[in-house]
Amino acid sequence: MHYDIRFPHLGIVLDHVDKSISLFGFEVAFYGMIIGSAILIGFWIAMSEAKRTGQDPENYLDMGIIGVILGIVGARLYYVLFSWDMYKDNLLQIFNLRAGGLAIYGGVIGAVIAVFACAKWKKLCAPQIFDTIAIALINGQMLGRWGNFFNREAFGEYTDSFFAMQLPLDAVRAGDVTELMRKNIEIIDGVKYIQVHPTFLYESLWCCMVMIGLILYRKHKKFEGELFLLYLFGYGLGRVWIEGLRTDQLLIPGVGFPVSQVLAGVMVIVTAVVFVYLRRKKRING
Numbered sequence: 001m002h003y004d005i006r007f008p009h010l011g012i013v014l015d016h017v018d019k020s021i022s023l024f025g026f027e028v029a030f031y032g033m034i035i036g037s038a039i040l041i042g043f044w045i046a047m048s049e050a051k052r053t054g055q056d057p058e059n060y061l062d063m064g065i066i067g068v069i070l071g072i073v074g075a076r077l078y079y080v081l082f083s084w085d086m087y088k089d090n091l092l093q094i095f096n097l098r099a100g101g102l103a104i105y106g107g108v109i110g111a112v113i114a115v116f117a118c119a120k121w122k123k124l125c126a127p128q129i130f131d132t133i134a135i136a137l138i139n140g141q142m143l144g145r146w147g148n149f150f151n152r153e154a155f156g157e158y159t160d161s162f163f164a165m166q167l168p169l170d171a172v173r174a175g176d177v178t179e180l181m182r183k184n185i186e187i188i189d190g191v192k193y194i195q196v197h198p199t200f201l202y203e204s205l206w207c208c209m210v211m212i213g214l215i216l217y218r219k220h221k222k223f224e225g226e227l228f229l230l231y232l233f234g235y236g237l238g239r240v241w242i243e244g245l246r247t248d249q250l251l252i253p254g255v256g257f258p259v260s261q262v263l264a265g266v267m268v269i270v271t272a273v274v275f276v277y278l279r280r281k282k283r284i285n286g
Helices: 031-050 058-081 091-095 104-122 126-151 177-182 199-220 226-243 259-285
Strands: 006-009 010-016 020-023 024-027 165-168 186-189 191-198
Touching: 020 126, 020 259, 024 031, 031 058, 031 126, 058 104, 058 126, 091 177, 104 259, 126 226, 177 191, 199 226, 226 259
Parallel strands: none
Antiparallel strands: 006 010, 006 165, 020 024, 165 191, 186 191
16 A cells, blocks of 8 residues: 655645554554544633633533543444445444544534533533534534545545645545546556545635634624534535535435535524524614
């Protein structure tokens, strides 16, 4: 297997990008390291935001632990549900998180369930909690996409655009390679490369812009839950576009539509309607 990753139009060639690193005799996947780092940074962001808004940061440590567990479970269940053919003959692979396979929407759903449960348990305001964790969530999504980079997954269709990325054909899953990619294979020094949209990069940059927007807007919010609605709207808007470029989409059984793209579209519409309604309600009530 070849381990280089190339960005030909940017003049970038990464000669050896491993999927893991050996630590004390154990192979540790970069995917897991990135997810773990994103979780730790997320804790710090949420607790800092709680302190800034006069809340008890310790509450977010407790809720964060529950949220992480339910988030990972939700992300994995979501992925397995819509990729059942990959796991039905080897159920133990469901627990092999090192190979990737965490769906962001499932993680968000798990986190939302955790917030409502913890808010009821601790008698806290759920919309305020959602606002407090919004920046932490989008930061986690921004960083988490780089796990896909190391795993050579979640890329898009063939492109010759400025940000086009070349991957060795033997380094990616055969099922992710489309006919169009095969028609445009390039051979460099005897190695076959597919050239694709680096959708992990697009989404990471999009999340970065959404995060900056949330940071700039947070002091101007008009009601509890507003920041979280803007997070859902902003993230969903980008996902509608980016998901359409990917070749490893999770499809709705029997329909064939990309489930994440459909969910993103619904999320954008619903959050926009709720946002406008609550804004008007706030204006009327003064």
